[in-house]
Amino acid sequence: MSKIAVIGGGPAGVMAAVTASKNNLNEIFIFEKNGILNTLLPTGGGRCNLANAQYNFKELAKFYPRGEKFLYSVFSGFSTNDTLQFFEKLGVKTYTQEDGRIFPVSNSSLEVKNALLKEIDKHKNIKKAFEKVLEIKKENDFFTVTTNKKSYKFDKVIIATGGKGSGQKFAKHLGHNIVELRPALCSLITMENFSDISGITLKNIKADVFFKNKKINNLNGDILFTHKGVSGPLIYKVSSYHAYVDFDKVNPLVVSLNLVNKDFGQFDKEFLEVLKKNPQKEAANVFSEFLPKNLATKIFEIENINPKTKSGQLTKQNRTALSQKAVNFVVNITGRSKGEEIVMAGGVDLKEINPKTLESKLVKGLYFCGEVMDIDGLTGGFNLQNCWSSGFRAGTTCERSEPSAHVNKVDEMEKF
Ligand SMILES: Cc1cc2nc3c(=O)[nH]c(=O)nc-3n(C[C@H](O)[C@H](O)[C@H](O)COP(=O)(O)OP(=O)(O)OC[C@H]3O[C@@H](n4cnc5c(N)ncnc54)[C@H](O)[C@@H]3O)c2cc1C
Structure with a gap:
């Protein structure tokens, strides 16, 4: 014994x-x-x-x-x-x-x-x-x-x-x-202020992450915008792969999120079609067919485009900028939320x-x-x-x- x-x-x-x-x-x-x-x-x-x-x-x-x-x-x-x-x-x-x-x-x-x-x-x-x-x-x-x-x-x-x-x-x-x-598995703090869209969640979106010099394929999950930055299962995964990466306000970690789960060409085409169908509608309202309303408006603000612009009057350059932001929404990570980590x-x-x-x-x-x-x-x-x-x-x-x-x-x- x-x-x-x-x-x-x-x-x-x-x-x-x-x-x-x-x-x-x-x-x-x-x-x-x-x-x-x-x-x-x-x-x-x-x-x-x-x-x-x-x-x-x-x-x-x-x-x-x-x-x-x-x-x-x-x-x-x-x-x-x-x-x-x-x-x-x-x-x-x-x-x-x-x-x-x-x-x-x-x-x-x-x-x-x-x-x-x-x-x-x-x-x-x-x-x-x-x-x-x-x-x-x-x-x-x-x-x-x-x-x-x-x-x-x-x-x-x-x-x-x-x-x-x-x-x-x-x-x-x-x-x-x-x-x-x-x-690891924790919420992340961003340079961007998302307090005006805090509480908004997006289901099953994708992030680009490199780990040990290899791209992690199919990294997806839900995300949540918070007062301090970003959270949710996808962000936990991002935090896990970057557990040993040092980042701060001077050297933020740049993470690209695809908010619409489509490549640029496909999304831009679909966006254009809906804009064409609704020339009198405000372009931000049309954009919000793809994204939650407040987030759609925020992207207009980030791109310095008036959200009240009529769809028919949105320039190709503006539409391209919006489509690009939807598929490549870059967040600058400056820290980890302390004490809330899962592992x-x-x-x-x-x-x-x-x-x-x-x-x-x-x-x-x-x-x-x-x-x-x-x-x-x-x-x-x-x-x-x-x-x-x-x-x-x-x-x-x-x-x-x-x-x-x-x-x-x-x-x-x-x-x-
Ligand atoms: C909020 C939250 C949700 C989670 N959800 C999930 C989930 O759904 N699925 C999943 O897979 N994982 C989840 N995890 C992770 C998972 O809970 C942990 O990975 C797991 O509990 C680790 O188990 P463990 O036995 O190794 O250690 P622990 O669960 O940490 O247990 C260690 C034990 O050792 C005791 N101990 C430590 N030091 C001493 C000491 N000196 N003397 C005596 N006792 C001591 C502690 O009191 C503790 O009870 C979650 C974690 C958190 C925080």
């Missing part, structure tokens, strides 16, 4: 604990400083987008700006189908939205949390310790885990403290390199973790899973999928690997 400490009771830690507890071979402690699975509650706006309908694991891995290749091995053992079957067994039925995102039929993250809590309780070899871990030390063959209440000894430790927990600090202390943490890029350096076992290459018996590692995905259920898959892998390896002889010996004497 091994004694295993799981540090962090988020989705990754819980998955690791229930997996490692199978067959009653091990004794597992979950250390959680807040509530177990509390971090699951706000996911998907309370609906818990727990996976995405990408059933080929290599395709699935493409949705991770950091961790893609590393995840091949992790996903080959536990992927989307396994997630759905796992939850089905727990009694959580799921459905797939048109955009591929998968939710529980109940649309309730509380249902997912409760099903997992019930699963933990089924395993009598899992103990819950509502304690804050302060330090993890490796001495000879065993680990000493010190919390705000006491010290424990373990054969193995799984760090699952998420993107913002203390896991990176523990890993660093144990000799690991930590890739700089950066907010953190960065974390424990993947070069120092064995992707087949999720064991540290530096410290025997130390494992990682979830967001504490330098892995983050786009929005759409990918970050939770990483938790289920890596939690499963870390738990499985721990369940099967040999305990350290030392802890059992110490244990016999100390009976902790």
Whole structure:
């Protein structure tokens, strides 16, 4: 029997604990400083987008700006189908939205949390310790885990403290390199002032983004104009791909948005046709057949064209400028909205973790899973999928690997 400490009771830690507890071979402690699975509650706006309908694991891995290749091995053992079957067994039925995102039929993250809590309780070899871990030390063959209440000894430790927990600090202390943490999946601040159109959303539009010198094809999603700039799923993706790009007011990041999802020629032709059909109508009103009214008017203002100009009197030069703006709406990004990020890029350096076992290459018996590692995905259920898959892998390896002889010996004497 091994004694295993799981540090962090988020989705990754819980998955690791229930997996490692199978067959009653091990004794597992979950250390959680807040509530177990509390971090699951706000996911998907309370609906818990727990996976995405990408059933080929290599395709699935493409949705991770950091961790893609590393995840091949992790996903080959536990992927989307396994997630759905796992939850089905727990009694959580799921459905797939048109955009591929998968939710529980109940649309309730509380249902997912409760099903997992019930699963933990089924395993009598899992103990819950509502304690804050302060330090993890490796001495000879065993680990000493010190919390705000006491010290424990373990054969193995799984760090699952998420993107913002203390896991990176523990890993660093144990000799690991930590890739700089950066907010990803967050709203962006722009040089342009969009407060007059804040609240306007556009569905499924496209953005041009280059990542590692390659253009990301088909980067689309909804966007929302805000008082400070831009937000929404598409902007989250843009922020994720640019997590390590420095930008500010002096050196803004220039992002081109296609507001109408058409190329210039096609859009200009359609715009011209509608203008011709309505020569007496105000041109801004005609333009608003393609875009929300306030945004259409704003584009006229940006281009210094009177929105009251009659369609029949709009010059070719003006029409071209408007069409160009619709397909190439440039925003200058000067910053990230602080504290609102959905995930953190960065974390424990993947070069120092064995992707087949999720064991540290530096410290025997130390494992990682979830967001504490330098892995983050786009929005759409990918970050939770990483938790289920890596939690499963870390738990499985721990369940099967040999305990350290030392802890059992110490244990016999100390009976902790
Ligand atoms: C608002 C919001 C919505 C989201 N929606 C989705 C979504 O719909 N789909 C999706 O895929 N992803 C979503 N995410 C991302 C997803 O929730 C995270 O990627 C995921 O929770 C990471 O899981 P984790 O187990 O690695 O870490 P966490 O969920 O962060 O859990 C880590 C746990 O460790 C505990 N901990 C940390 N340090 C210590 C310590 N020293 N001692 C004891 N305990 C400690 C923490 O209290 C916490 O409970 C969302 C995130 C946010 C913020």
